[in-house]
Structure formats: C-alpha cells, structure tokens
Amino acid sequence: MSRKDPRATPASTGAGRRLPLLMALACGVSVANVYFPQALTPLVARGFGIAPATAAVVATVTQLGYAAGLFLLVPLGDRLPRRPLITGLLTLTGLALLAAGLAPASGLLLAAGGVVGAATVVPQLLLPMAAGLVEPDRRGSVIGTLQAGLIGGILLARTFGGVLGEHLGWRAPYLIAAALTVLLAVVLGRALPGTAPAAQGRYPSLLADTLRLLRDERQLRRSVFFQVTLFGGFSAAWTALALLITGPRYDLGTQTVGLLALIGAGSMFCAPAAGRWVDRLGADRVNLWCLLAALAAAAVLTAGLLGGATGLVGLAVGLLLLDVAVQCGQVANQARIFALRPEARSRLNTGYMTCAFLGGSAGSWLGARAYATLGWGAVCALVGLAGLVALATYAVGGRGRYGARSDRSQPVTAAR
Structure with missing residues (x-):
C-alpha cells in the first residue's frame, strides 16, 4: 500500500478520540445479539413447552453461528472495504433478529438464531480496523476502549434480555434488538472512514491463510489457548446461571x-x-493476572450453593471476577496477535475468535450438562479446571512484550 494513499495512514483516517468511542458503542450493540438469548432460556422453554436444557440450545446454536461467521466472513475484512461489509452484515443481522422474534416454532427460532450469530461478527471487523487506524503505541489503549464496548454489550445484553423478557415476553428483546441493529447500520455507514483492502487474494486463499496462520504463529496459538479455556468457563457459568437462579434453590x-x-x-x-x-508491561503479565482472577472466581462462585442472599452476593462477586478475567485477557490476547502481521489482522483475528467461540460453545454445552447432572458445584469445578489448564500453559510458554516481536511484518504469501 502506497504511503500516498489517503487511506493508508492512521492520521488521515480521523481516528481521534470520538471514532474509537463510536466503534466501541457499535461493538457493544452488535455483540449483545449473541448473548441476550442466554437470559431468555426459561421463558423460551415455557413459551414453546420444551425442557429448559433444550431451550438452552438456542444460545449454543447462536454461538456456533458466530463461530462460523468468524471463520467464513471476518477474513473478508482484509479483502473488501470494511465500511460496506460492516453495514451489510448489520442489516442482515437485523432481519434475522426480526425473524427470530416472530418465529412460530422452536425450530425456526433455532435457524434464525444461527443466522444472527453468523452475521453478528461486526466487532471482529471493527477491532482490526481500529488497530490499523492508530499508532502502535496507542494500539493497546484503543483495543481496550473497543473491548470495553464489547464487555458492556455482552454483560448488559443479559440485563436487556432478562428484564424485557420478564415484563414483555421473550419475543420483545429480539424485536427491539432488530430495530437497534438496523439503526446502527445507518450510523456506521455515515461515520466510518474508507479503508483500502490489505490483501488481493481470492476468497479460498483467505480461508486457507487463517489455518496457515494458526499453524505457523506460535503466539497466535498461545492467545487462542488462553481465551478458549477462560471463555469456555465463562460461558459454562453464564449458561448454567439462568437455570440455577430460576430453579428450586433460588426460585x-x-x-x-x-x-x-x-x-x-x-x-x-x-x-x-x-x-x-x-x-x-506486555500482554503476558496481564494474562497472568487474568488467569489468577479466574481461579479466584471459581472458588467464590461456589457460594452460590448456599442459596439466599449470601449465595446471591457470592455469585455477583464471582461473576464479576470471572468477567474481568475473560475480558481483560481478551485485550492482552488481541494486542499480541495484532502486533504479528499488520497486513493480515482480520485473518489473525479470524483464527483467534473462531477458536474462542468454539470454546465458548463447548463451555455452554458442558455447563448446561454439568448443571443438569451434578448441579452448580460441578459448574464451578469446570471453571476452576479451565483456569488451571490455562495457567499450566502459561507456565511452560515463552513470554515477551506482546508474546512476539511487535515489528514483525512478513506478508502472508498465499493471499497475494
């Protein structure tokens, strides 16, 4: 890319303070569509007359759809102009949310949920875009800002879904989310800067590059493993939480x-x-703090077995610790991978996030089964085991500022 291209340099894109804040808001609104169904599981079960564990499959299918979208769609961020790609995906998401909110049967809800998940990959296009719009010494800070938006969307989504679902029925969150998502598409279509594609390869080459990067980049695999384990435990806890709170222990x-x-x-x-x-301080130092926080969260979450006000306080503290561990770990992991190959940031993010959400989907499935079979204590043990496995990996792995030299910029030849 020529330095004379007005879209090539961070300064020329207008990526000051306001644009990252808008991108952070967009991350939160869009990613919420993957998470608010987790709070609706008991309501969906009653609405369709199915078992709660069966209704929980809606959340799992949405996450699986998200993983598929990450692998199949996010690499296009290196090949196509991101602004029209982002607005098109948001429009598709809005239509799928509308279909889900009007679904007359659970099968159609599952299908619409899969489409919602697949199209809701906008945050993972915005993150590498933001990383390329700022100077390297601001990259961690800007990623942290967008990640704050993601966290807000992920966590407030359950409040959005739970409160509206309780008062207006499970369909209301889907219909309101559809309207908000279409509005977001219009706003971003006007606000995002134009960016030139970083790669010229054909679509199959982009997909193949994602697998090659996972094979060749040790620090990418390291980031993947940290997030798969912690996000798996995170998803297990949140999926089982709705069953615990609405079950006989708390009612x-x-x-x-x-x-x-x-x-x-x-x-x-x-x-x-x-x-x-x-x-x-470097990504590895932050990762270590996050792994220790996850282990502490697993211990504190066992207070949920006590029931009553004491149990609720323990759940609140444990979930806060777990959320901090997962989300701050995400900042460290993405700062590490975006420093590897600037021309392949979307493909690096594809490999990382696809694996992370496959881990999250597995965690949701394991959490629901562990709770149904052995109760909340088994879910806490699952979270603790995930943290221990990640800590063992940290202990034997190499470390550095970002886990790798931040000035590496070898091209991904297959995409040329």
Whole structure:
C-alpha cells in the first residue's frame, strides 16, 4: 500500500478520540445479539413447552453461528472495504433478529438464531480496523476502549434480555434488538472512514491463510489457548446461571439474571486500563493476572450453593471476577496477535475468535450438562479446571512484550 494513499495512514483516517468511542458503542450493540438469548432460556422453554436444557440450545446454536461467521466472513475484512461489509452484515443481522422474534416454532427460532450469530461478527471487523487506524503505541489503549464496548454489550445484553423478557415476553428483546441493529447500520455507514483492502487474494486463499496462520504463529496459538479455556468457563457459568437462579434453590425470575449481569458490567471499566497495562508491561503479565482472577472466581462462585442472599452476593462477586478475567485477557490476547502481521489482522483475528467461540460453545454445552447432572458445584469445578489448564500453559510458554516481536511484518504469501 502506497504511503500516498489517503487511506493508508492512521492520521488521515480521523481516528481521534470520538471514532474509537463510536466503534466501541457499535461493538457493544452488535455483540449483545449473541448473548441476550442466554437470559431468555426459561421463558423460551415455557413459551414453546420444551425442557429448559433444550431451550438452552438456542444460545449454543447462536454461538456456533458466530463461530462460523468468524471463520467464513471476518477474513473478508482484509479483502473488501470494511465500511460496506460492516453495514451489510448489520442489516442482515437485523432481519434475522426480526425473524427470530416472530418465529412460530422452536425450530425456526433455532435457524434464525444461527443466522444472527453468523452475521453478528461486526466487532471482529471493527477491532482490526481500529488497530490499523492508530499508532502502535496507542494500539493497546484503543483495543481496550473497543473491548470495553464489547464487555458492556455482552454483560448488559443479559440485563436487556432478562428484564424485557420478564415484563414483555421473550419475543420483545429480539424485536427491539432488530430495530437497534438496523439503526446502527445507518450510523456506521455515515461515520466510518474508507479503508483500502490489505490483501488481493481470492476468497479460498483467505480461508486457507487463517489455518496457515494458526499453524505457523506460535503466539497466535498461545492467545487462542488462553481465551478458549477462560471463555469456555465463562460461558459454562453464564449458561448454567439462568437455570440455577430460576430453579428450586433460588426460585427467582430471569430479571435476577439480568441484575447479576448488570453488576458484572463493572468489568467494562477495567478493559481500557488493561490496554494501557499491555502497552506498558506486555500482554503476558496481564494474562497472568487474568488467569489468577479466574481461579479466584471459581472458588467464590461456589457460594452460590448456599442459596439466599449470601449465595446471591457470592455469585455477583464471582461473576464479576470471572468477567474481568475473560475480558481483560481478551485485550492482552488481541494486542499480541495484532502486533504479528499488520497486513493480515482480520485473518489473525479470524483464527483467534473462531477458536474462542468454539470454546465458548463447548463451555455452554458442558455447563448446561454439568448443571443438569451434578448441579452448580460441578459448574464451578469446570471453571476452576479451565483456569488451571490455562495457567499450566502459561507456565511452560515463552513470554515477551506482546508474546512476539511487535515489528514483525512478513506478508502472508498465499493471499497475494
């Protein structure tokens, strides 16, 4: 890319302070569509007359759709202009949310949920875009800002879904989310700068590059493993939480799940700080803190077995710790991978996020089964085991500022 191209340099894109904030808001609104169904599981079960564990499949299918979209669609961010790609995907998401909200049967809801998940990959196009719009010494901070938006969307989504679902029925969150998503498409279509594609390869080559990067980049695999384990435990806990809160031990409504998520939203204030710590201390140091926080969360979450007010306080504290661990770890991991190959940031992010959400989908499935078979204690043990496995990997792996030299810029030859 020529330095004379007006779209080639960070300064020329207008990526000051306001644009990252708008991109962070867009990340939060769009990613919420993957997560608010988790709080609706009991309501969907009653609405269609199916078992809660069966209704939980809606959340799992949405996450699987998201993983598929990450692998199949995010690499296009290196090949196509991102602005029309982002607005087109948001429009498709809005239509799928509308279909889900009007679904007359659980099968159609599952199908629409899969499309919602696949199209809701906009945050993972915005993150590498933002990384290319700023100077390297601001990259961690800007990633932290967008990650704060993601955290807010992930956690407040459960409040949004739980509260609206409790008062207006499970269809209302889908219909309102559809309107918000289409509005977001219009706003971003006007606000995002034009960017030139970084790669000229054909679509099959882009997909193949994602697999080659996973094979060749040790630090990418390291980031993947950290996020797969912690995000798997995170998804297990949140999927099982709705079953615990609405079950016989607490016998409360989905609104309580939403309120617990609102407490956990405090972790969004940690992400920008995590980005600054990555810029100063390196990604590995932040990863270590996050792994230790996840282990502490697993222990504190066992207080949920006590029931009553004491149990709710323990759940709130444990979930906050777990949210901080996962989201700040995400900042560190993405700062590490975006420093590897600037011309392949979307493909690096594709490999990373696809694996992460496959881990999250597995965690949702395991969490629901562990709770149904052995109860909440088994879910806490699952979270603790994930943290221990990640900590063992950290102990034997190599370390550095970003886990790799940040000035590496070898091209991905297959995409040329």
